[in-house]
Amino acid sequence: MSINWFKYASPASFYPLAGKSIPWFLWTAVLLSAAGLYWGFFKTPHVLTDQKEYYRIIFVHVPAAWLAMWLYIVLVGWAVIGLIFNTRLSYMLAAAIAPTGAMFTFLSLWTGAFWGKTSWGTWWDWDPRMTSQLILLFLYIGYMALQSAIDDTRRADRASALLAIVGLVLVPIIFWSINCPDPNQCAALHQRSSLKTVEANILIAMLVMTLAFWSYSFGVIFMRLRNLILERERNSKWVKAYVEETS
Amino acid sequence: MTLSEFFSMNGYGFYVWSSFGMTALLMLGELMMVKQQSRTILQRLRRIIRLQTDGETQS
Numbered sequence: 457m458s459i460n461w462f463k464y465a466s467p468a469s470f471y472p473l474a475g476k477s478i479p480w481f482l483w484t485a486v487l488l489s490a491a492g493l494y495w496g497f498f499k500t501p502h503v504l505t506d507q508k509e510y511y512r513i514i515f516v517h518v519p520a521a522w523l524a525m526w527l528y529i530v531l532v533g534w535a536v537i538g539l540i541f542n543t544r545l546s547y548m549l550a551a552a553i554a555p556t557g558a559m560f561t562f563l564s565l566w567t568g569a570f571w572g573k574t575s576w577g578t579w580w581d582w583d584p585r586m587t588s589q590l591i592l593l594f595l596y597i598g599y600m601a602l603q604s605a606i607d608d609t610r611r612a613d614r615a616s617a618l619l620a621i622v623g624l625v626l627v628p629i630i631f632w633s634i635n636c637p638d639p640n641q642c643a644a645l646h647q648r649s650s651l652k653t654v655e656a657n658i659l660i661a662m663l664v665m666t667l668a669f670w671s672y673s674f675g676v677i678f679m680r681l682r683n684l685i686l687e688r689e690r691n692s693k694w695v696k697a698y699v700e701e702t703s
Numbered sequence: 704m705t706l707s708e709f710f711s712m713n714g715y716g717f718y719v720w721s722s723f724g725m726t727a728l729l730m731l732g733e734l735m736m737v738k739q740q741s742r743t744i745l746q747r748l749r750r751i752i753r754l755q756t757d758g759e760t761q762s
Contacts, residue, residue, distance in 0.1 A: 509712040513722045520726065559729050567722040574718050672730060679737045686744050699748045
């Protein structure tokens with residue numbers, strides 16, 4: 457069986473496909489969140505040392521931080537495909553990802569502040585990982601600002617794609633920012649961590665929440681993508697037919 | 704575990720619920736914003752199409 461992938465590269469055929477998938481993604485996100493929260497709140501009391509209940513923030517903090525990074529990588533991926541093949545849909549996907557990525561970046565900083573206040577005694581510090589994550593937030597905002605500042609859509613797409621690609625250098629910096637070579641030079645609050653050392657119940661809740669956030673992201677990004685498609689293709693015959701059909 | 708014990712989170716309730724609350728708020732808020740956006744776009748496109756077809760029948 458062969459699938460004609462290029463068929464779905466056209467906004468007209470991707471629009472209904474995305475529409476059909478949205479409820480599935482969102483309901484999956486609801487179910488996974490319910491499972492993840494249940495596991496995180498009711499299956500972990502015995503594993504938290506010294507009743508440090510604030511540790512539960514990890515179930516939204518880590519998934520949000522992961523999503524912030526992964527969504528940026530996916531955004532850049534579509535920007536690159538857009539630049540190479542000059543496909544409209546890839547640029548639209550990149551643009552649809554940015555607000556959700558920015559939201560998760562903000563959430564990782566917000567939840568991190570509340571965690572930091574309890575465990576490190578401070579809302580904010582210029583720890584390498586926190587600083588680079590803050591710059592990631594500015595990058596997302598910069599990408600969106602550049603996109604909306606240029607009136608010509610094609611130029612806006614290309615310019616913001618280039619900005620996104622240049623900004624990709626930040627992702628490995630965030631990833632390796634915990635491996636501070638000299639603690640005297642860069643006092644890293646985030647410690648080296650490995651998934652292997654995390655207690656199994658905590659890991660399960662964390663991973664289920666991550667999947668829930670992924671599923672949510674697919675749903676909301678496809679919703680925004682459909683909005684973008686309608687706006688950009690409003691002069692095409694199929695959009696006119698679709699709008700008349702739904703009215 | 705009683706309900707109030709659960710919400711107090713052993714004294715860390717403010718920190719835990721501020722984190723989870725903001726996460727829920729932003730995710731639901733984003734969904735509703737995008738949904739609202741799509742309504743606005745469809746309404747506008749309908750108006751434009753109506754204007755265009757009205758113009759054609761009059762001329």
